[in-house]
Structure formats: C-alpha cells, structure tokens
Amino acid sequence: MIEIKNLYKKFGKVEVLKGLDLTINPNTSEGGIFAVLGPNGSGKTTLIKSILGMVIPNKGDIEIQGKSVLKKHQYRNNINYLPQIANFPSNLSVNELIKMVKNLRPKPAADQEFIDLLRLEPFLDKKLGNLSGGTKQKVNILLTFMFDSELIILDEPTTGLDPISLLNLKKIIVAEKEKGKLILITSHIMSFVEEMADEIVFLLDGKIYFKGTLAAIKEQTKQNDLEHAIAAILTHNNSTLK
Amino acid sequence: MFKILKYSFYDLMRSSWSYVYFLFYLGLGSVLLFLNNDVSKAVITLMNIIVVLTPLIGTIFGVMYYYNSREFTELLLAQPLKRSTIFIGQYLGVAISLSLSLVIGLGIPFLAYGLLQSSEIFNFLSLIVVGAFLTFIFVALAFNIALSNENKIKGFGYAILMWLFLAVIYDGLFLISLVMLQEYPLDKFSLVATMFNPIDLSRILILLKLDISALLGYTGAVFQKFFGTNFGMVISFSVLSLWVVFPILRILFKSKRKDF
Numbered sequence: 001m002i003e004i005k006n007l008y009k010k011f012g013k014v015e016v017l018k019g020l021d022l023t024i025n026p027n028t029s030e031g032g033i034f035a036v037l038g039p040n041g042s043g044k045t046t047l048i049k050s051i052l053g054m055v056i057p058n059k060g061d062i063e064i065q066g067k068s069v070l071k072k073h074q075y076r077n078n079i080n081y082l083p084q085i086a087n088f089p090s091n092l093s094v095n096e097l098i099k100m101v102k103n104l105r106p107k108p109a110a111d112q113e114f115i116d117l118l119r120l121e122p123f124l125d126k127k128l129g130n131l132s133g134g135t136k137q138k139v140n141i142l143l144t145f146m147f148d149s150e151l152i153i154l155d156e157p158t159t160g161l162d163p164i165s166l167l168n169l170k171k172i173i174v175a176e177k178e179k180g181k182l183i184l185i186t187s188h189i190m191s192f193v194e195e196m197a198d199e200i201v202f203l204l205d206g207k208i209y210f211k212g213t214l215a216a217i218k219e220q221t222k223q224n225d226l227e228h229a230i231a232a233i234l235t236h237n238n239s240t241l242k
Numbered sequence: 243m244f245k246i247l248k249y250s251f252y253d254l255m256r257s258s259w260s261y262v263y264f265l266f267y268l269g270l271g272s273v274l275l276f277l278n279n280d281v282s283k284a285v286i287t288l289m290n291i292i293v294v295l296t297p298l299i300g301t302i303f304g305v306m307y308y309y310n311s312r313e314f315t316e317l318l319l320a321q322p323l324k325r326s327t328i329f330i331g332q333y334l335g336v337a338i339s340l341s342l343s344l345v346i347g348l349g350i351p352f353l354a355y356g357l358l359q360s361s362e363i364f365n366f367l368s369l370i371v372v373g374a375f376l377t378f379i380f381v382a383l384a385f386n387i388a389l390s391n392e393n394k395i396k397g398f399g400y401a402i403l404m405w406l407f408l409a410v411i412y413d414g415l416f417l418i419s420l421v422m423l424q425e426y427p428l429d430k431f432s433l434v435a436t437m438f439n440p441i442d443l444s445r446i447l448i449l450l451k452l453d454i455s456a457l458l459g460y461t462g463a464v465f466q467k468f469f470g471t472n473f474g475m476v477i478s479f480s481v482l483s484l485w486v487v488f489p490i491l492r493i494l495f496k497s498k499r500k501d502f
Binding site for chain 2: 049052053074075076077081088090100105
C-alpha cells in the first residue's frame with residue numbers, strides 16, 4: 001500500500017535519508033502493525049513526515065495505493081496521524097477543537113465513542129491551555145482515531161499516558177488492526193513494540209537496515225528479546241564500521 | 243481557508259492580549275478626545291502613536307502567534323489541507339483580529355464624541371485605514387521572518403530589528419542622506435525613499451490629509467504636489483497594497499518549500 005522509492009532528504013548539511021526504499025503492504029505481510037525503529041537521528045520521524053507531506057524530500061517518490069503523493073494534499077484525508085507533541089490553541093475548548101477538526105475533514109467521525117472510552121467528558125468545555133500534558137495527549141489520541149482511515153501513523157504514542165490510558169490505547173490499536181487498517185508506529189519503548197508490532201522496520205543511517213517479523217529479527221541476532229536484538233544490531237554495526 | 247481563519251480568530255479574540263490592546267486604544271482615544279476637546283488635534287496625536295505602535299504590535303503578535311501555534315500547525319498539516327490555506331488563514335486571523343481591536347477601540351470614543359457630525363470624519367477614517375494597512379503589512383513581515391527562522395530567539399530578534407529599522411533607523415539614514423546631499427535636488431529621491439518605508443508613507447499620507455504639510459517646509463510642498471493629487475493618493479495606496487501583497491506572496495512561496 002505504501003511504496004517509497006529512493007528517498008533522499010538533507011537538512012542543511014546533514015543527510016538524513018540516503019536512498020531509502022521501502023514497501024509496506026499489509027496484504028502480503030503477516031499483519032497490520034509495523035513498528036519503525038532506529039537509533040536517535042536515524043530518520044524515523046523524517047520518514048513519517050515525508051509520507052505525510054510535512055517534510056519535502058530532495059529526491060525520490062512516495063506512492064500510496066499506487067498514486068504519487070508528493071505535493072498533493074487530498075490523500076491525507078485517508079491518513080490519521082498522532083504527532084509526538086500535542087499543543088493546541090490554548091483559548092479554544094476541547095469541544096471546539098473536535099468540531100474544528102471534524103469540520104476540516106469531509107468524512108464521518110466517531111468522536112463520542114472515544115470521548116467515552118478515554119473519559120474526556122468532564123474536560124469537554126475546558127480550555128485546552130488549562131489541560132495537563134496527559135489529558136492533552138488523550139485529546140490528541142481522540143483526534144487521531146475518530147476518523148475511519150486506511151492508514152494510521154503514530155509517532156511515540158505512549159508519551160505522558162497513565163497506565164489506564166495506555167491500556168486503552170493498546171485496545172484501540174488492536175481494534176483498528178482487526179478492522180484491517182495499516183498502522184505505523186515509532187516508539188523507543190521496546191516492550192510496547194514487542195507487544196503490539198507484527199513487523200519491524202529498522203532504520204539505520206537513513207536506509208532500511210532490517211525489515212521483517214519480530215521472530216526473524218530475534219533469530220537473526222540470536223537474542224531472546226527485542227531490546228537485546230536491537231542492541232546487538234547496533235553494536236555489531238559499530239564494530240563493522242571500525 | 244475561512245475555517246482556519248475563523249478558528250485562529252476565535253482563539254485570538256479570546257486571548258487577554260487582544261483585550262489589553264483594545265482597551266488601550268479605547269482609553270487612549272477617550273482621554274485624547276475628551277480632554278483635548280479637539281478632534282483634529284486628537285487625530286494628530288493618535289497618528290503619531292498609531293504609526294509607531296501598530297507596526298510594533300503587529301510584529302510581536304505575528305511572530306508570537308506563529309511560534310506558539312507551531313505544533314498546532316503540524317496537526318493542521320496532517321489534515322487534507324493545502325499549505326497556502328493554513329498559513330494564509332492564520333495570517334488573516336491575526337491581522338484581522340488586531341485591526342478589529344484598533345478599529346473598535348478607537349471607533350467607540352470617536353463615535354461617542356460625535357464624530358459623525360464633525361467634518362473630521364474623513365481624517366479619522368484615513369487614520370483607521372492606514373492603521374489597518376500597517377497591521378496587515380507588519381503581521382505579514384513578521385510571518386515571513388518567523389517562517390525563515392526555526393530559532394525563536396533569532397526570529398524575535400530579527401522581527402524587532404526590522405521594526406526598529408523601519409520605525410527609527412530608516413528616518414535617521416534618510417535625514418543624514420538629505421543633509422549630506424543637500425547640494426543636489428532631492429525631491430524625487432525623498433519621494434522614492436518614502437515609498438520604500440510603509441511607516442513613513444503612512445505618516446505622510448495622514449499629514450497631508452490633515453493639511454498640515456506646511457510644517458514639512460520645502461519638501462512638504464513637493465509632497466503636497468505629489469500626494470495631494472488623486473494620482474498621488476492612488477500611487478501611495480497602491481504602494482501600501484504592494485507592501486501587503488509581496489510579503490504574502492513570500493509566505494506562500496516559503497511555506498510550500500518548508501519542512502515541518
């Protein structure tokens with residue numbers, strides 16, 4: 001469903017993506033949840049933002065469902081995105097923000113369902129500037145999941161959530177997966193990735209270093225858990241560089 | 243675009259700063275009018291304040307709004323919207339809400355004083371129009387600076403410098419060049435130099451409208467000859483419009499190529 005060909009991106013003198021090729025197709029792979037992993041600065045966020053059209057690549061092409069999406073904007077109607085940091089206009093209330101985002105997207109939204117699930121009811125009339133970080137993240141989650149889209153992109157979704165909300169988030173993600181959605185997640189919390197992801201896309205130095213199932217990465221590195229497998233890749237890579 | 247405009251506008255209209263700005267003009271207008279008891283003098287004093295203050299407030303609000311709404315802009319960028327829609331919507335939201343504070347804040351005391359019966363109504367209107375123009379110009383310039391600078395401190399610094407340059411330093415340089423080159427005919431030069439600074443242009447427009455150009459001496463006569471005619475009026479308002487249009491075009495150009 002997503003096809004990325006020979007993607008290059010430079011920020012000033014720093015080359016972040018160096019000819020990245022990636023095909024994500026949930027029909028031929030094991031499942032719908034793909035975790036994008038990699039050390040800091042490996043290009044995870046740049047990759048995700050390129051798919052969303054927030055970062056404009058220097059070279060290469062991105063196709064979603066067979067159509068190039070560079071310099072277009074309509075295709076985003078079919079993508080739900082959860083950004084890393086949530087910060088909203090502080091003088092609007094939660095209700096107004098929900099209305100606004102619904103207003104911007106020409107498709108039905110299941111906002112009430114998620115308001116109940118995330119227990120946001122008491123905050124609906126509060127101004128966004130007065131909410132705590134965790135509550136803002138809940139609003140962020142609500143805005144992301146209330147639309148029915150084929151592709152869902154989550155950038156560090158667990159930041160600032162309390163244990164109950166984290167459980168809820170996991171439930172939501174699993175439910176979306178069962179509906180046949182394609183979900184991309186970046187996270188530094190390996191236990192979360194191990195629990196949720198079907199496949200791993202490992203980025204290193206602006207290229208795809210590994211793509212495959214959890215079992216495959218563990219087998220390749222001969223480790224029992226993901227955290228050690230990733231560490232093994234990184235130390236191995238460092239020693240080959242030397 | 244109107245949806246973004248609407249929400250930016252709501253957001254700003256509810257911020258206490260808009261009220262402070264509104265109340266400031268309300269207080270200033272009332273004090274000047276009811277203590278002075280002379281609309282003409284009040285308009286002149288207000289001109290001196292508006293010509294310096296609206297650019298400053300426009301600059302600061304523009305830069306602040308852009309940097310403060312960065313994460314929210316990212317949320318909007320992930321929606322099926324064109325970039326031009328998002329940024330022009332936000333720009334208009336800021337510029338319109340600031341202009342409204344000015345228009346309503348000054349409008350109330352003037353109406354209460356009985357402006358409609360006075361012959362000064364056109365002077366007052368030109369003051370308001372020029373103030374709104376300056377707001378639109380400087381918010382657009384501020385958005386330009388903020389779009390080009392990731393670093394907030396740098397962005398703020400450049401924005402304030404730009405205001406300082408156009409409000410103070412430019413006049414100084416202008417004056418020095420007039421003194422240094424006094425042996426040459428300078429009327430064309432000073433006319434052109436005025437066009438390149440929206441603050442100067444606004445000031446002269448109002449001065450001429452108030453018919454106190456005699457205060458400007460010889461240059462005043464030249465200016466009167468130029469600006470006093472319909473042709474001069476059309477030219478100067480076109481130049482003010484260009485000062486709005488070019489920064490907006492650059493906002494569109496920059497925002498299309500920027501990474502977020």
